Amino acid sequence: MDYKSIRKSEITEFLDNLIKEYVIFAPIEKDDIVLYGRIKSGNEVILDYSNSVNSPKEAVIPQLETLISCKTDKDITCVKEHLDEQEQFLLFGARPCDARSLLFLDKVFSDEECKDIYYVNRRNAVTIISLGCTLPQETCFCTTTGGGPFSTDGSDLLFIDIGDSYIVQIITEKGAELVEKLDLRKTQDDELTGMDMLIKKSRASIEPEIELDKLKDKLDRSFEGSAWEILAEKCLSCGICTYLCPACHCFDIVDEERKCEVERIRLWDSCQFPHFTMQTSGFNPRPTYKERYRQRIMHKFSYCIDNYGMVGCVGCGRCVTQCPVNLDIRQVLTSFYGK
Amino acid sequence: MTDVSSKIREEARKLLKNGEVDVIIGFEKGSIPFSATPCFVRNEADTDKLIWNEYCGNNLARYLSEVRGKAGIIAKGCDTRAIVELIKEKQIQRERISIIGVPCEGMLDRKRIMMSCQRKDKTGIEDQDGQLLTRGDSLNTAVKKDEFLYPACHVCTNRNPVMYDVLIGNTIEERKTDDFADVTEFDEKHSEERWAYITDEIGRCIRCYACRNACPLCYCKECFVDSTQPQWVGKTTEQSDTLSFHIMRSIHLAGRCIECGACERACPVLVDIRILNRKMSADVKNLFGYKTGLDIDQPAPLSIFKPDDSEEFMLDV
Numbered sequence: 001m002d003y004k005s006i007r008k009s010e011i012t013e014f015l016d017n018l019i020k021e022y023v024i025f026a027p028i029e030k031d032d033i034v035l036y037g038r039i040k041s042g043n044e045v046i047l048d049y050s051n052s053v054n055s056p057k058e059a060v061i062p063q064l065e066t067l068i069s070c071k072t073d074k075d076i077t078c079v080k081e082h083l084d085e086q087e088q089f090l091l092f093g094a095r096p097c098d099a100r101s102l103l104f105l106d107k108v109f110s111d112e113e114c115k116d117i118y119y120v121n122r123r124n125a126v127t128i129i130s131l132g133c134t135l136p137q138e139t140c141f142c143t144t145t146g147g148g149p150f151s152t153d154g155s156d157l158l159f160i161d162i163g164d165s166y167i168v169q170i171i172t173e174k175g176a177e178l179v180e181k182l183d184l185r186k187t188q189d190d191e192l193t194g195m196d197m198l199i200k201k202s203r204a205s206i207e208p209e210i211e212l213d214k215l216k217d218k219l220d221r222s223f224e225g226s227a228w229e230i231l232a233e234k235c236l237s238c239g240i241c242t243y244l245c246p247a248c249h250c251f252d253i254v255d256e257e258r259k260c261e262v263e264r265i266r267l268w269d270s271c272q273f274p275h276f277t278m279q280t281s282g283f284n285p286r287p288t289y290k291e292r293y294r295q296r297i298m299h300k301f302s303y304c305i306d307n308y309g310m311v312g313c314v315g316c317g318r319c320v321t322q323c324p325v326n327l328d329i330r331q332v333l334t335s336f337y338g339k
Numbered sequence: 340m341t342d343v344s345s346k347i348r349e350e351a352r353k354l355l356k357n358g359e360v361d362v363i364i365g366f367e368k369g370s371i372p373f374s375a376t377p378c379f380v381r382n383e384a385d386t387d388k389l390i391w392n393e394y395c396g397n398n399l400a401r402y403l404s405e406v407r408g409k410a411g412i413i414a415k416g417c418d419t420r421a422i423v424e425l426i427k428e429k430q431i432q433r434e435r436i437s438i439i440g441v442p443c444e445g446m447l448d449r450k451r452i453m454m455s456c457q458r459k460d461k462t463g464i465e466d467q468d469g470q471l472l473t474r475g476d477s478l479n480t481a482v483k484k485d486e487f488l489y490p491a492c493h494v495c496t497n498r499n500p501v502m503y504d505v506l507i508g509n510t511i512e513e514r515k516t517d518d519f520a521d522v523t524e525f526d527e528k529h530s531e532e533r534w535a536y537i538t539d540e541i542g543r544c545i546r547c548y549a550c551r552n553a554c555p556l557c558y559c560k561e562c563f564v565d566s567t568q569p570q571w572v573g574k575t576t577e578q579s580d581t582l583s584f585h586i587m588r589s590i591h592l593a594g595r596c597i598e599c600g601a602c603e604r605a606c607p608v609l610v611d612i613r614i615l616n617r618k619m620s621a622d623v624k625n626l627f628g629y630k631t632g633l634d635i636d637q638p639a640p641l642s643i644f645k646p647d648d649s650e651e652f653m654l655d656v
Contacts, residue, residue, distance in 0.1 A: 031609065032609065035608070053608060054545070054608070063545065234376065234377040236401075236552040238552040239545075243545050270547070273565070320370070321371070326370060
């Protein structure tokens, strides 16, 4: 594994150099909250943060995206595909869980047999520089779902905070190419020793430990069980957990009339909304909280293993932190696992 | 365990034991710091889970129209005001609910507490003997809890339950009458400034509908915004669509909103447009002399007609 180092005081300059070549998404603080957003200058970025409220998935699956538009002019209808040439962009300072979520999204949208061209177009333009978690939050559970606070899955470069400097771990070719363009210093041996200690300490602080295949087995047998009704009783059926989740990816497609054109728009949708499964006949196979909440858990921890060989959760803890009724997915999982 | 929690448990046990209710809707300890979480207790043994503290911010009345059987509910002032409205609107029946009222000195904003130490110069925050202490590299700083009161709690004038079967503890002093100073202040701003504030706030909206779903008075079987046949409101996160949703919801709640602030509490991106609902409340008060959620026998002003109703909106012919 190759390493380089960069002083924290040089980060702004580092980003200002990259901004000439890339559109950069990074954590920024606005109105007291940390959100992942596009930056115009390196000094906007904050890196002493726990995690952003939203996930950086917006960069590859935007909440709102025009796929095609149609216009009729003098009896001639033109259809335009909105698949523009993509600028190169950089996700900077993403947490390793979020970087890992892109590997999951790849399985959904960029499978060999079925490629979503809009997704692939954006995804190919992404370089990810993630930031390891020296101080995981109480709501983090990345180790439960196969990741870790310094997981390199999905990242091109991984930054590790060792005090006054970051160690830059070079993970992919893309990452190596990017580092070559920049003048980073050599990492000292004592820096690497310190880093190993940090990684061990951070990893040990994350719970719970669950064997995912055993959990899947128990979930599969729970489908008709009474537990779901009780678990979902306090659920509000809002879309917070799904919209903030870096792995949730369900969408709706609507046609909207705008500026004398009809646009076919893809929008995020949520399995927690009653209308998500409403059929044209008026029948809804998931009419209550129970079926909807069960779907979210089963999809992530059972169906995704069947379909993609990977759970659909990276343990970022956003749904835990932001759920208005504190419906904690970790408690739900352990309640099944413990049985 | 606080005295209030133990009294709540005692009352809940009684109700379940005597078969007066099938379920108690209350709070239990949350899984994350500074939190309490709604819980449904169906047997006497489980009443020991029930707690009461300054993190019991959810409006539990929201669950009443959906819960099966007779329900007991632990209710703050705002929860009881919601219950009054729900009874008036015939969503629940008074005789099928038992209200364990709890006076409330205001609830604390968990998210703002956590945010106050989310940056690494502060490594944590703890509740020690009723005082919040932030931990940092240099000093431990004490923070006044009042600083984290929810905005709605700051202007609450019904800290005591307005209706109950049992009251836990003694009533507390109410604040002076609400003079809607915030609404006056907002009204006095230039229209461009008001527009900028509202559009800036809703610019963050991700349309997760947590505000609507947390609201005790948003109980429509099908919300106008979900309807697809016809589709009244566009589904995008563009300003016109998002704003339509929020303004229509606000107008739909005119004379019905009990200002508990559940909408704002639920929002993951801290959109604060309570001023829209506050404006509605101020208008309803000024035009009809009515405040929501106080008396089940007082008819809702927008569902009745009186010959002397204000008709300022009528055009002179």
